[in-house]
Amino acid sequence: MSRPYVISKKADSFFYSIYDAILFIGRFFKEAVQPPYEFQEIVRQCYEIGYRSLPLISLTGFITGIVFTKQSRPSLIEFGAASWLPSLVAIAIVRALAPLITALISAGRVGSSIGAELGSMRVTEQIDAMEVSAVNPFKFLVVSRVLATTITIPILMLYCALVGMLGAFLNVSQNEETNFVAFWESAFDQITFLDVWASVIKAIVFGFTIGIVGCYKGYYANKGTEGVGKAANSSVVLSMFLIFIEEVIIVQIANSIRGY
Amino acid sequence: MQKDKSYIDTSKTVIDIRGLYKSFGDLHVLRGVDLKVFKGENVVVLGRSGTGKSVLIKIISGLLMPDKGKVNVLGRDVDQLDRKQLMELRLKIGFSFQNSALYDSMTIRENLEFPLVRHVKNLSRAEVNKEVESVLEAVGLLQTINQMPSELSGGQRKRIGIARTLILKPEIMLYDEPTAGLDPITSIEINELINEVQERYHTSSIIITHDLTCAKITGDRIAMLFDGQFLRVGTFEEVFDTDEERVRSFYDYNFTE
Known part of the structure; x- marks a missing residue:
């Protein structure tokens, strides 16, 4: 007997998946505050997610700083505003590029790895094995990973901004007479606490999104190895999509606070 | 027999x-x-x-x-x-899975310790080691204690899966x-x-x-x-x-x- 659908098969399954995701997020907050706490696993995940992302974040942040400075210079020279270059680069990197680059790289590297790892644990019954040995797999696997991404991605974002500014300084110092202190003062002349805090909050939201999406997709993976691939892939696609939406919303809120 | x-x-x-x-x-x-x-x-x-x-x-x-x-x-x-x-x-209740379901990111020792340290409180390191070694000995695989599950044969994985359930004395x-x-x-x-x-x-x-x-x-x-x-x-x-x-x-x- 086939089940009757409220709207259609696709629409019903879309709304059911949203409902499931809300329950999953609710369960995360409930389990996160209830003891026992898996501190050791959280630290291990912070190391895996944060420390191991450093080379990629360093390279990308550094290149972004150089390229953005190189691309902006001709336009600013044309308007006679070359001296604004450090401020412009700082605003672009701190307000937008660093959080977004860190989040997108992490979605690709960390989100896919969480989705694949948990998906593989699901299809090989490792999650069931935890369950039957009376260990809460949600707390051990999901809470620890989501907390780790939420903690480490803001730190990676600040690091990315720093490395990006270093790249910008190297490019500026090649073309103009400047020193590190003068560049730094000029760069942060236009940066406010609100800019930094908005970016940190953005990174916290992005980190949470990457963690929760990867865990959700992996935790409910099925259909064997095909399911693992799908979990990894959809973790990246969905978290990137959500990151862009969140970016727009947070920018709007920050701008309205700034009075723009 | x-x-x-x-x-x-x-x-x-x-x-x-x-x-x-x-x-x-x-x-x-x-x-x-x-x-x-x-x-x-x-x-x-x-x-x-x-x-x-x-x-x-x-x-x-x-x-x-x-x-x-x-x-x-x-x-x-x-x-x-x-x-x-x-x-x-x-x-x-001990549950031995068809494909053993060993935690493949952990060593055999960590697999066996995993349920033990979470359920039996106040165990010293020496007591945990003793329990782990005791069940590994019971399944005849003490020598695999520091190996990863991927390094074991199918039969060995089954035995370790059984050992992992035995550690809580079901x-x-x-x-x-x-x-x-x-x-x-x-x-x-x-x-x-x-x-x-x-x-x-x-x-x-x-x-x-x-x-x-x-x-x-x-x-x-x-x-x-x-x-x-x-x-x-x-x-x-x-x-x-x-x-x-x-x-x-x-x-x-x-x-x-």
Whole structure:
């Protein structure tokens, strides 16, 4: 007997998946505050997610700083505003590029790895094995990973901004007479606490999104190895999509606070 | 070799299943299953692939919930328990998975420690090591303690899977296809290990299999599952002393050319 659908098969399954995701997020907050706490696993995940992302974040942040400075210079020279270059680069990197680059790289590297790892644990019954040995797999696997991404991605974002500014300084110092202190003062002349805090909050939201999406997709993976691939892939696609939406919303809120 | 059955106590029922039904959509897997497992007894559930044998032990361990019927384990109805009570019950149940389900990001030592350090509080490092080494010795694989699961053979993985469940000293063992995918020699070793576990730890067990050799060696009683119901329950000889076609064909495939 086939089940009757409220709207259609696709629409019903879309709304059911949203409902499931809300329950999953609710369960995360409930389990996160209830003891026992898996501190050791959280630290291990912070190391895996944060420390191991450093080379990629360093390279990308550094290149972004150089390229953005190189691309902006001709336009600013044309308007006679070359001296604004450090401020412009700082605003672009701190307000937008660093959080977004860190989040997108992490979605690709960390989100896919969480989705694949948990998906593989699901299809090989490792999650069931935890369950039957009376260990809460949600707390051990999901809470620890989501907390780790939420903690480490803001730190990676600040690091990315720093490395990006270093790249910008190297490019500026090649073309103009400047020193590190003068560049730094000029760069942060236009940066406010609100800019930094908005970016940190953005990174916290992005980190949470990457963690929760990867865990959700992996935790409910099925259909064997095909399911693992799908979990990894959809973790990246969905978290990137959500990151862009969140970016727009947070920018709007920050701008309205700034009075723009 | 004849099994020692002195530790089977037929006056004490550890698992009591009555009128159990379970469906997945339009697929009706279990259709009124009744089964009793006595203390210290090994019951083998035989049946073709896809007949719901694994579903049965997943319901016993609370991984799945029944649609209808009663599943009483160690005096508690599984479907009536809240999460905390279910966790407490699971501490008394060991579950050996078909593919061992070892945590592949952990060493063998970490796999074995994983449930122990979370449930037995205030254990010193030395006590944890002693417990881990003791169960590894019981399954004859002490030398693998620092290896990763991916470095082990199928038979070794099965043994470690059993060791991981033994570390919490369960009263009930559930084995899901313990000899599936193993060569005949390794299968015999696993069958002997199941009997050793029964003798040494006095566990009551349900062994899910379609391997008649495994059933004959390990089972004190056999229950044959066909079309979601038990067709015959009894000793190996009682179950197969019949002209019933479905039972005969199962036997003939395994034991005659």
